[in-house]
Amino acid sequence: MKLFYYAAGDVIYREGDRPEKVFIIKDGEVEVSRTSGGERVRLAVLGAGEIFGESGIIQDSPRSTTMKALRDTKIIKVDRDVFLQSFGADNPFLLPLFRMLCARLAAADERLVSTQAANREPALRKETAGIRLHPASDLTENQIGEDGLRIRQLPFVIGRRDHGEHRQAVTDHGLAIYAGRDQSLDSEHFRIEEGEEGGLQVRDCDSRFGTIVNDRYLSRYSFEPTAPLVYGINVVIAGTKESPYRFHLIVERAAAAKTSDSKAMAGA
Template identity: 30%
Template sequence: MQTEAFRELFPLFSSANPETLEWLLAVSDQHEYPSNRAVLMEDAWGNAVYFLVSGWVKVRRLSGDNVFTLAILGRGDFFGEMAILDESPRSTDVIALSPVQLLSVSAQRFIQTLFKDSQLHHRMLQLMVRRLRQTNFRFQLQNRPPAVKLANTLVTLAQNYGQATEKGTIIYNIPFKDLADLTDISTEDTRKIMQKLHEKGWLKIDATKQLMYLTNLKHLTHLAGHQ
């Protein structure tokens, strides 16, 4: 991958020095995984930072026999940075929802890069604050109706990773169980609300291609309470 394509794909590197990008690409490793494959196991956190070149993954929390989806990440995002920064063990793993292409940079080399490039360091802090704000907004919706909470989940995914087309904003066709976990509502409520949104013409699902078209993002955004 060329440095400019790398910069355009990953917002994290929008203000990084060209030398930083060249070096990171030179020391990165490439990975490909099919859907439903474990990308990062719970005992491997802290070894590297991973950058999503294509595809979708879910971050899961493991507690005994229970599995709970904490986050859905798409193209242009990254994960593994927090385990490097706080050096704590993780009871989570990362699973490929779709076929995935990744780049990884070892923990030691990534930390070195943060020390050398203050612009990259600052940009990472900005993106981590953005994630925190999105999480805080989810907590603010805790007592709102399930439809409002689910609309927020869909709008956030669209804003972060959606691809605008004439048919609507495209995101991955995320399983209802994962949407329910993210939204903190039941899977049955998720199924019912998604059916209603489909009937309203606000979204369409292409099960063959595993795509979800948010055909009326304006109304979904209003329902979600976003400004």
């Protein structure tokens, strides 16, 4: 373990970085944030004695938040292997228990992002610069990689793949995930499309277990089979809230549309 110094404003790690260390705050304050809708959302502020960075190592997943020193801060760094050894082999339940707790905390963060998404502006296709699909679980990361993929054509259908290699199949029109014997993901589960009035939306394709978009449940039994997408991060789950088929659908707004809005606000 080594002691490191961070000045106010220094970034300790960024969202999407690979986890290599666990951090203990000896003195100072650290902000926890996540990008949503092109803006930074503060989730918490940590102080002396608190630990962070353990979740990514326990779950072996990319950093889900950005950590920044709010003032001059002293931090102890613990190497990944040293941290994992602290669980010990004499208690086989300890590490799985912590993985479960970390997964629940990650789900709570997703709900916070989803709640804020409900208050953001609906995305219009003509004002959209790009759409990216990112993994939000170990299973989807193993299928599409931590960098995800860019959606270039609509509609874009996401579903299951029953045959062939134990990997996904990606085309310009869709993503087929290898699901093995798991039948909770339909062959055409949901699709990303343009609605009648030009807005971007997700449509559940009459799936057995439905689709959740920013905490809004879509299914064959619901009144509405579609949910609008907003600019920034959209949390999309194929199936129930416990489903491993989880994605972050990021809609990027065109610079021209941002400039137009800024001028309109300035003239108001």
